[in-house]
Amino acid sequence: MTDVVGGVNWQVDIARLEQANAVMRSVNRVLVSGDVATLLALGLSQDHIEELTEKGGFRSSSIAQNTRMINYLRKRGLIMLIDQKPLGIASGILARTTIESVLCSKSYHAQGWQILDRWAFNSPGRLRALEAQGELMLLGRLLEQQIIEHEALTSPSGLERRRQGLAEHELLALHGITTEL
Incomplete structure (x- = not known):
């Protein structure tokens, strides 16, 4: 367990x-x-x-x-x-400079922060390994995932399904979007 x-x-x-x-x-x-x-x-x-x-x-x-x-x-x-503040989980895994880059960049929004916290929670070792390849690699991967998830969640069909009570993770799964790192 x-x-x-x-x-x-x-x-x-x-x-x-x-x-x-x-x-x-x-x-x-x-x-x-x-x-x-x-x-x-x-x-x-x-x-x-x-x-x-x-x-x-x-x-x-x-x-x-x-x-x-x-x-x-x-x-x-x-x-x-x-109970977590934005990037509260990721800040315990990643370097302070990486967290500051995400928070200060206009490219990332709440969806990106949620993704980074999810990755930190579910796969802290993989996240550290990606950061070790370079901050740019991590930020590029995060931006790509944020765009994919955001488009699925804010599409007309995505918004309709959310109104019907479908959870974010269920909607992403329906779209075939992998949420893990």
Whole structure:
């Protein structure tokens, strides 16, 4: 499990826990039908199938514990993201001069700041490595990403989908835009 407070990629843990819950629920449904071939196809060994059959499947308390952890990670992650000032996360990763360049440049706006904080939060090592290649490389990549995301989010279809309640990350995914560094 990652350390949310330490700023490590907690979204990966959420995805893994959600996937584990989905698999456990699927296995429990298939156990009821007695379809051993499907259980084997899901990757369970014969011994594990027998054990789960004897116990009546995965315990609901295991699924519930995963769900509680998912909710905890989401809550802690959102608190970290909401409580940040512009470039608050990135300023802990990048050189002061790089942060000043982004803040002082008229080329970057709130979308760019959000992208840089996202990269710092999700991939601090990659961000440092990009900065080590030169500030110009980092700033060029940031500007490119800002333009791509901004165009998708402010397009007529993007604005309409946002009004319908689609989150930014969902809209970017629909457009096939990679948000990670």
